[in-house]
Amino acid sequence: MQVFFKTTIKGVIYMSDSAANKDYLKLHKEIAKQVNSLIDQVEFANLALIDGYLQEQVKQKKPIASVIDVPIDAKQFFGFVQQIAEISVGNQPHLQETMDAITTALKTTDETEKFIEATKCLNSYYFADFAERNSLNGAIVQFLAEMAYRPYIKALAKLLDEKVKFEGYNHNMCPVCGEKARLARGAEDGKREACCTRCDTVWEIQRLQCPHCKNEKHEDLKYIVAGDDENRKLYVCESCKGYIKIVNLKDQLGTPSFFIIDLETIHLDMVASQEGYGEEAESNSKVM
Structure with a gap:
């Protein structure tokens, strides 16, 4: 049996205690609620899905959204953009000018189509160029x-x-959208499931293994608990310096929003960064 080290970080300042973060969470919860309400409006009438082909992509660990062209109606997408923009301005009025500038720039069909294609493949270069051309904040545009x-x-x-x-599947990227695994939960029979914070897909990952580099050396794997909350903690790997947040959702009522849980546990990301884990640390570990 493998034994894991556990480190407890005391004196953690929870971001959820600040007024600014409560406003931030309120905005994102409203957006998440609106996003979920829009799902039923989406139709994929012309999308051919061949089960065998899709299953082969999963076997080869290729995110399905990267090998099929998800059909998006430009007019409908623009409407979704406007709705998200309205919610954002309703919570943060100072964004009015920025949101108006973005929607004005998207009013041409050609620009909207480019915007959609960039969104599908997370083309940050396009968003940076779009922002520069229209004197906007690139991060807000991409969001x-x-x-x-x-x-x-x-x-x-x-x-x-x-x-x-x-x-x-046992991979660190969502098999549907390709988002990197950030969150995991316990499952039946002591198993562990990764939970996509983007599309809500759930898939099994190995419990006694780093989800990123597949390291199984028990001396390299440990838990970090921030404060006294044992239900939300970090599972870190000393080999690749990667981590994933482990949450206990057994007592939560209704269908959880993994996106919101990810935001509510942002203090764990801060602890991970302070302790030397994360994407920057992972990159450094590969060149050392």
Whole structure:
């Protein structure tokens, strides 16, 4: 039996205690609620899904959204952008000018189509160029695009859930949208499941293994608990310096929003960074 080290970080300041973060969470919860309400408006009438082909992509660990062209109606997408923008301005009025500038720039069909294609493949170069051309904040532009795209990728995930099996996938990227695993939960029989914070897909990962580099050396794997909350903690790997957040959702009522849980546990990301884990640390470990 493998034994894991556990480190407890005392004196952690929870971001959720600050007024600014409560406003931040309120905004994102409203956006998440709106995104979920838009899923039923998405239709994939012309999307041909061949079960065997899709299952082969999962076997080869290729995110399904990267090998099929998700059909998006430009007019509908623009409407989603406007709705997300309105919610953002309702919570943060100072964004009015920025949101107006973005929607004005998207009013041409050609620009909207480019915007959609960039969103599908997370083309940050396009968003940076779009922002520069229109004197906008690139991060806000990309966020708005991503939130408007989520009803589509969530609808696709919901559709694929009935067609594709993810048994044996055990990868650190979502098998549907390709988002890197950030969150995991306990499952039946002591198993562990990764939970996509983008499209809500759930798949099994190995419990006694780093989800990123597959390291199984028990001396390299440990838990870090921030404060006294044992239900939300970090599972870190000393080999690749990667981590994933482990949450206990057994007592939570209703269907959880992994996106919101990810935001509510942002203090764990801060602890991970302070302790030397994360993408920057992973990159450094590869060149050392």
